[in-house]
Structure formats: structure tokens, C-alpha cells
Amino acid sequence: MNPWYTEYGDLLRSIFPDFKVQKISVNAGFSCPNRDGTISTGGCIYCNNRSFSPSYCDPSSSITEQITRGKEFFGRKYPRMKYLAYFQSYTSTFTTATDRLVSLWREALSVPDVVGLVIGTRPDCFPQKLVEILAEINRTTPVFVEFGVETSHDETLRIINRGHSWQDSVDAVTRSAEAGLHTGIHLIAGLPGESDDDVLTTVSRAVELLISSLKMHQLQVIRDTTLHRLISEKKISCDLYTPDRYLDLCVKIIRMTPRSIALERFVSSSPADLLVAPRWNLKNYQFVNLLHNRLKQLSKP
Numbered sequence: 001m002n003p004w005y006t007e008y009g010d011l012l013r014s015i016f017p018d019f020k021v022q023k024i025s026v027n028a029g030f031s032c033p034n035r036d037g038t039i040s041t042g043g044c045i046y047c048n049n050r051s052f053s054p055s056y057c058d059p060s061s062s063i064t065e066q067i068t069r070g071k072e073f074f075g076r077k078y079p080r081m082k083y084l085a086y087f088q089s090y091t092s093t094f095t096t097a098t099d100r101l102v103s104l105w106r107e108a109l110s111v112p113d114v115v116g117l118v119i120g121t122r123p124d125c126f127p128q129k130l131v132e133i134l135a136e137i138n139r140t141t142p143v144f145v146e147f148g149v150e151t152s153h154d155e156t157l158r159i160i161n162r163g164h165s166w167q168d169s170v171d172a173v174t175r176s177a178e179a180g181l182h183t184g185i186h187l188i189a190g191l192p193g194e195s196d197d198d199v200l201t202t203v204s205r206a207v208e209l210l211i212s213s214l215k216m217h218q219l220q221v222i223r224d225t226t227l228h229r230l231i232s233e234k235k236i237s238c239d240l241y242t243p244d245r246y247l248d249l250c251v252k253i254i255r256m257t258p259r260s261i262a263l264e265r266f267v268s269s270s271p272a273d274l275l276v277a278p279r280w281n282l283k284n285y286q287f288v289n290l291l292h293n294r295l296k297q298l299s300k301p
């Protein structure tokens with residue numbers, strides 16, 4: 001047991017005590033309202049969905065095929081593994097065709113060894129009807145909902161062209177958690193104009209919500225994004241984290257997060273061909289090792 005914080009694996013073990021589980025990303029082919037013109041056409045300024053879509057996740061294949069490929073990928077190492085179908089790409093609840101969406105969820109759950117659903121979405125794409133359907137599924141099969149919240153500061157949300165407010169996040173997270181869904185949020189540290197204190201203010205507001213998990217990462221500048229262009233044209237500046245400064249921030253985040261909330265991730269490592277900056281050359285596990293070493297040093301008498 002990690003002495004400093006609750007790991008996401010601990011949360012999963014409390015829900016699935018008899019086996020290991022692994023998320024398998026699937027792409028259901030939905031778009032995003034922040035890209036298709038419903039909210040805007042530009043998307044969030046840092047977004048390039050290629051940077052977080054695994055290769056086995058191809059929307060031209062059925063959900064069953066995608067999960068089967070994911071199982072082959074992970075099953076080689078852990079043959080007894082079970083899986084959570086992770087509807088991750090773009091905005092996976094952005095559709096008016098609710099029946100189709102529900103049938104995709106059911107299809108995922110019908111694949112052998114799939115034991116739960118993870119739904120990644122925006123706070124403004126979570127109608128009450130979907131909450132009720134997911135709550136019904138959750139009665140027999142665990143459902144996790146992950147909201148891209150990113151920051152609690154509305155001015156930053158405007159700068160990054162996020163297209164929703166902090167209050168939208170509070171409303172969606174509260175409705176999800178009150179319906180009994182395992183509710184997590186995702187935040188980004190180092191957004192344009194934000195200081196460490198701004199990030200910590202967001203974390204302090206986030207941990208007041210009824211969430212069971214928190215996922216963080218440092219801002220990364222990805223090739224061919226609006227953020228990349230704005231920085232190149234010197235129209236925006238970002239104080240990108242060094243590993244050392246980000247370690248300090250993570251220690252503070254850990255200290256303010258109660259044990260009831262699992263910390264799922266601290267860093268993101270985008271593919272090298274897409275990443276412009278910051279180039280840390282650290283894998284996720286290497287950053288976590290550095291973080292644990294720092295926590296160990298700090299806890300020495």
C-alpha cells in the first residue's frame with residue numbers, strides 16, 4: 001500500500017478484488033462539439049486527438065474488434081486479465097442517437113472478459129437521460145465516468161477555448177456521483193496564464209466534489225495544434241513545467257488529496273513525433289519513481 005496516496009489500482013482492487021483489470025481504449029467514432037461547430041470549430045487549443053489514441057483503436061473497426069485487438073495486446077503479458085471498455089476518443093457521449101450509444105456500450109460489455117465501462121466525456125455533454133441509463137448499467141456492472149475539467153478558472157477555460165465553465169463541471173460531476181457512478185476528473189497543470197497556486201486552487205475545489213479519482217498531467221505542446229501555432233507566433237506564452245518543478249507541485253497535490261480519492265496519473269507522455277515541448281524524456285513510471293523518492297526524502301525525520 002502506497003503510504004502517501006491512494007493509487008488508482010487500489011480503487012480498482014476495491015471494486016474488483018478477484019482479478020486484475022486493464023482499460024482498453026475504444027473509439028466509437030463520435031466527434032466533439034468543440035470541433036464540429038456545435039460549440040466551436042477550433043477545439044481546445046492543446047488538442048490533437050492522435051496524441052492520446054492507441055494504435056489498436058481504429059473507429060472503422062467495430063467495438064468488438066477494437067476490444068479484441070486490445071485484449072490480444074495486453075493478454076500476452078497477463079493472460080488472466082479482465083478489461084474495462086474505455087470510450088475515450090473525442091467526446092464519447094456526444095450524440096443525439098442515444099439508442100446507438102447504449103447499444104455500443106452493450107456490445108462492449110458482451111465481449112468476454114469485459115467487466116465494466118469507462119466513459120470519457122466533457123461536462124457539458126452529459127444529459128440526465130444518459131446518467132440514468134449508466135446508473136442502471138452500474139447496478140450490475142461497474143461504470144466509471146471521467147470528465148475533462150482541466151481547470152476551475154473560467155478565464156483559463158476561455159483562453160484554451162474549452163467551451164464550458166467550471167460550474168458546468170460542478171453540475172455534471174455532482175449528477176454523476178449522486179447517481180452512484182464512479183466519477184473521476186481530469187486536470188491539466190500549466191495552462192496558459194496559470195501559476196502553481198492557480199493549479200492548487202483548482203485541486204482544492206476538485207477534491208471538495210464527490211469524486212473517486214483524479215487524473216493530472218502537465219501541459220504538453222503538441223505539433224499542429226492551435227497552442228503550438230500561438231506559441232510559435234508569440235501570441236501566447238506558457239510557463240511549461242520542468243520535471244523538478246512539477247515534482248514539487250505533485251507533492252503538494254498529494255498532500256491536499258484525501259485518501260478517499262485515488263490519484264490515477266500525474267503525467268502524460270505524448271508520442272515523440274508529436275511532442276514539441278516540454279521534452280522530459282521520462283516515461284510515466286520513471287516520473288512516478290522520482291516522485292516516490294522525493295516523498296520518501298520529505299518524510300524522513
Ligand code: SF4
Nearest residue numbers: 032034043044047090
Ligand atoms: S480536448 Fe476533448 S473536448 Fe477539447 S477539442 Fe479535443 S476532443 Fe474536444
